Amino acid sequence: MGAFFRVAWHVMRKDMTVEIRSREILFTTVLFAVSVVLIFSFAIVREGRAPDDVAAGILWVAISFAGTLAMGRTFERERYNDTLRALILAPADRPAIYMGKLLGLLLLMALVEIILLPLVGLLFSAPIFAYPIMLSMLLAAGTLGFAAVGTLFAAMLVRVRSRDTLLPVLLYPITIPVMIAGVRGTAALFQAAPDEPMARFWIGLLVFWDAIFVTLALWTFEPVMTE
Amino acid sequence: MRKLTTPFIALSAAMLLAAPWIINAAPYESTMGLVQKVFYFHFPSAILFLVSSVICGIHSFRFLFLKRQSADAWALSAAELGLLFGALTLVTGPLWARKAWGVWWVWDPRLTSSLLLFLIFAAYLMLRQYGGPGSDRLAAGMALFGMLNVPFIYVSVNVWRTLHPMTSVVPTLPTDMGIPLWFCFTAFTMLFIALLTLRATLEHQRARVEALYLAEDEG
Numbered sequence: 001m002g003a004f005f006r007v008a009w010h011v012m013r014k015d016m017t018v019e020i021r022s023r024e025i026l027f028t029t030v031l032f033a034v035s036v037v038l039i040f041s042f043a044i045v046r047e048g049r050a051p052d053d054v055a056a057g058i059l060w061v062a063i064s065f066a067g068t069l070a071m072g073r074t075f076e077r078e079r080y081n082d083t084l085r086a087l088i089l090a091p092a093d094r095p096a097i098y099m100g101k102l103l104g105l106l107l108l109m110a111l112v113e114i115i116l117l118p119l120v121g122l123l124f125s126a127p128i129f130a131y132p133i134m135l136s137m138l139l140a141a142g143t144l145g146f147a148a149v150g151t152l153f154a155a156m157l158v159r160v161r162s163r164d165t166l167l168p169v170l171l172y173p174i175t176i177p178v179m180i181a182g183v184r185g186t187a188a189l190f191q192a193a194p195d196e197p198m199a200r201f202w203i204g205l206l207v208f209w210d211a212i213f214v215t216l217a218l219w220t221f222e223p224v225m226t227e
Numbered sequence: 228m229r230k231l232t233t234p235f236i237a238l239s240a241a242m243l244l245a246a247p248w249i250i251n252a253a254p255y256e257s258t259m260g261l262v263q264k265v266f267y268f269h270f271p272s273a274i275l276f277l278v279s280s281v282i283c284g285i286h287s288f289r290f291l292f293l294k295r296q297s298a299d300a301w302a303l304s305a306a307e308l309g310l311l312f313g314a315l316t317l318v319t320g321p322l323w324a325r326k327a328w329g330v331w332w333v334w335d336p337r338l339t340s341s342l343l344l345f346l347i348f349a350a351y352l353m354l355r356q357y358g359g360p361g362s363d364r365l366a367a368g369m370a371l372f373g374m375l376n377v378p379f380i381y382v383s384v385n386v387w388r389t390l391h392p393m394t395s396v397v398p399t400l401p402t403d404m405g406i407p408l409w410f411c412f413t414a415f416t417m418l419f420i421a422l423l424t425l426r427a428t429l430e431h432q433r434a435r436v437e438a439l440y441l442a443e444d445e446g
Contacts, residue, residue, distance in 0.1 A: 149372060156365040160358050169353060173346040174372045216371060223291045224368045 011100025142182035284374025
């Protein structure tokens with residue numbers, strides 16, 4: 001078990017080192033997420049005011065769009081430098097490689113969310129500090145479920161020609177349960193009369209989905225990545 | 228199995244031809260009137276829609292983890308039939324909804340998740356179509372995740388408040404409505420089995436022809 005996490009740690013550190021030197025994915029993803037929020041504000045705002053209860057939806061749509069961009073790019077880098085084969089050939093558990101990639105993606109998405117959340121709170125006057133722990137649990141669990149499937153699919157599609165278009169087509173229908181739980185739970189916290197038990201129910205459901213998605217992804221990564 | 232497909236198709240075709248008369252003979256439902264009769268087609272296609280996703284998932288599992296090469300053809304056939312029966316479900320559903328709820332579509336959990344499953348089948352087939360070499364394994368991985376959505380769909384109707392009739396409606400139907408329903412259900416199931424077998428056989432033969440061509444090129 002120790003070896004598993006050591007490999008995962010090394011893969012994540014490698015990705016983070018590359019990312020810290022270029023900051024390419026982080027900057028493009030953040031900018032993209034902000035643009036998504038902006039586009040939504042144009043679509044939704046009437047007479048200078050956004051309707052109530054849209055903040056949760058906008059937040060999660062921005063997270064999922066930006067996340068798709070980030071996961072596509074992390075594997076694009078491996079393909080471009082032809083290092084994916086080296087990674088697969090490394091004498092390490094394949095699931096550990098997946099775990100490292102997933103952790104790196106989670107870290108990136110967490111950074112994006114740290115910038116995105118105050119922005120949405122500010123622009124759509126959402127009470128983001130009312131339930132900080134539950135809100136961060138929702139975000140963490142939702143992002144994990146989304147990224148767990150996304151990392152697997154992005155890895156699968158690396159060798160496929162039309163990967164950029166296929167990734168969202170495959171990813172969104174599968175992760176809709178996670179999105180529903182994330183949006184409904186966040187909306188329960190953002191609404192005028194916050195509904196704590198409701199948010200707790202959705203957090204529980206998200207954790208349940210996370211467990212299933214991560215287990216299945218760890219399990220599937222090995223046979224799918226074998227050439 | 229292959230010998231059975233012709234009588235199977237003949238019988239299910241005959242049953243489906245007879246179905247309009249049997250459905251016509253069933254009594255009118257008091258509130259829904261004529262539109263209720265779409266239910267005799269909606270229910271079997273919806274069930275087979277879910278069944279095909281389970282078949283697709285199980286065979287994808289066999290293909291991916293147990294390395295059964297022939298399982299892939301079954302998974303593909305099940306996915307194609309899933310798309311077909313899903314389309315039937317999604318067309319007949321709104322016809323019923325228009326009369327019952329006054330709108331063609333509501334964002335109710337069960338409707339939403341059926342649309343979702345339909346999209347998953349479409350994405351699966353798209354991956355196989357445009358994925359290039361090796362896409363069979365990738366699609367199998369995708370199908371495993373798609374199968375997870377089935378219990379989500381089934382449970383959603385009982386857990387959340389929903390407009391869609393409960394899953395307990397069917398056993399409580401009066402007999403004269405139950406007979407045409409189960410008649411249609413049997414006919415659709417037989418059609419499903421026949422099409423599934425035929426399609427999988429075709430796919431197996433295609434794979435064999437491809438292997439033979441490859442062998443000839445090498446030899």
